[in-house]
Amino acid sequence: MAASARIFSSANFNSHVKNVRFQLPCRNRQRLHLRSRQRVSKLSLGSPNQRFLSLTSFANFSPAQFSVSGGCLDRIFFGTKENSCNWNFAPTRISDGPHGGLFDDEKGPEVTVVVLGWLGSKPKHLRRYVEMYNSKGIHAVTFVASVTDVLWFDLGKKLEERIENLAQELAEWLSNSSNGRDRFLMFHTFSNTGWLAYGSILVNLRDRKDLMEKIKGCVVDSGGDPNLDPKVWAAGFTTALLKKNSSAIYPSPDKSTGPQSGNMENGLKTEPKETFSIEPWMLSTFEKLFSYLLNLPFAKEKLLRIVSCLSTDQPHCPQLYLYSSGDKVIPFQAIESFMEQQRRAGKEVWCFNFGPSPHVDHYRTFPDVYTSKLDSFLKKCLSSVASPMPS
Incomplete structure (x- = not known):
């Protein structure tokens, strides 16, 4: 039935x-x-x-x-059939390669990066980031959320319980070193979905000061908007549902500033002339939906608690914001405003604007620049726990 x-x-x-x-x-x-x-x-x-x-x-x-x-x-509502939380352990010895090994012996510290995907992403979409970190001797654990996961997070406890389980697993990993090596965490988040998941993990860990001190840095890719704006949520859900049929995956034609085109791997995609007839309807519908949902007392209270933690209780570690003026999902002005707030709070903030690059597409569009910015950031974050990476 x-x-x-x-x-x-x-x-x-x-x-x-x-x-x-x-x-x-x-x-x-x-x-x-x-x-x-x-x-x-x-x-x-x-x-x-x-x-x-x-x-x-x-x-x-x-x-x-x-x-x-x-x-x-x-696929849209329930996501991938694969496990949405996967550990990917780096090899003990790292051969020379384009990224260079950072932790390539059995006596030094262990570092795990928690890669929190964008709405509707799958583990395969995060594979290139996992491989990049593994090539540096850094373990990676990926976490993804489907459309249903996020809706159920607002209406129930499904995603909240999954994040609590992930936070507990990370706490266990940090606390239970069987080989005597020090262990540390980093985070790499995508879009506001990954960024809010990171905030929820911090909420679960903030009473453990010993563990919070082991977080050495956070990369925020195409996220960092603290405003509960129905238009932003509508754009995110519409993009997640339409995927390649969404106009958000194409660059804004009026955002011409950014890295030189010579650094692009595949070039910026050109938006087709055909209009996405269903997209305006979906944007309008989801905006109406989230105008209601985001003001429900229990949902608003949960989200504000997470945003408050991200605003005032982040670990004392560097933050790197990789964003673009051409992002059609997250307004770059909101990200820049949040970065300034963090600077005023005494946090060390790094950033780079990829200009016309679409939402969560900066690495694909500008791989050399993206890798260079990330390498420099990792050197800073992990300089106190490991020898600097080769230049």
């Missing part, structure tokens, strides 16, 4: 968005628990033959205008 999930139906909510109804595919959900102790939570929301999305009563939009396959909906 099919069961539908309604996102609010009060009269107050209907004044913003009318009759939002999702009918989701059946799927067994597997949640990662600590140290390979796994719990399985089964969620039955329909039969395999009832894989469709029904949206009605929105600004004269007809669902018949587009169709989405069941497999596509699986």
Whole structure:
């Protein structure tokens, strides 16, 4: 028997968005628990033959205008079938390469970078970053969130519990060194989804001052907007759903300043002339939805607690903001304002503006510049725990 999930139906909510109804595919959900102790939570929301999305009563939009396959909906709402939290351990010995090894012996400290993906990302999208860190002798653990994860974070405890489990696992790793080597953490976040996940981890760890001192740096790629702006959330969800059909993956034509084009690997993508007819409708719909959701007392309280921690209780370690004026999801002015706030609070802030580069696309578009900025930042962050990397 099919069961539908309604996102609010009060009269107050209907004044913003009318009759939002999702009918989701059946799927067994597997949640990662600590140290390979796994719990399985089964969620039955329909039969395999009832894989469709029904949206009605929105600004004269007809669902018949587009169709989405069941497999596509699986990927959109439930993400990848792979584990969303994966450890990738660096080899003990690092051969000479373009990045150079930073920790390449069995006696020095161990460093793990926590790579927190953008909304709708998959482990395969983070692979190039994992490989870059592993080539320096740095372990990497990846964490991704699907659209459903984030919606359920606002409405329930699903994502919150996953982040709590990740924070506990990181605390265990920092505290339980079997070989006597010192252990340290870094973070590399993408978009506001990864950045807020980082803030949630800090909330879970901030009572452990001994562990907070082991966080040596944070890289914020295309994120760092502390404002609970429905337009930003709408842009993020629309981009996550449309993926390659979103205009946000293309550069803004009026943002011409940035790194020299000679540093680009594949060149800036050109936005096709065809319009994305569904995109304006989705932006408007999600903006109405989040105008309501972000003002719900319990959701607003949770998010403000995370933003407050990011604003005032970040570890005393350097922060690197990699952003662009051409980002169509996160306003660069909001990032620059937050960076200035952090500087006034006495934090060491590094930054680089990639100009026309699209949202979370800076490494692909400007790989040489991105790698250079990251290498310099790592030298600064880890200079107290390891010998400097080769120039």
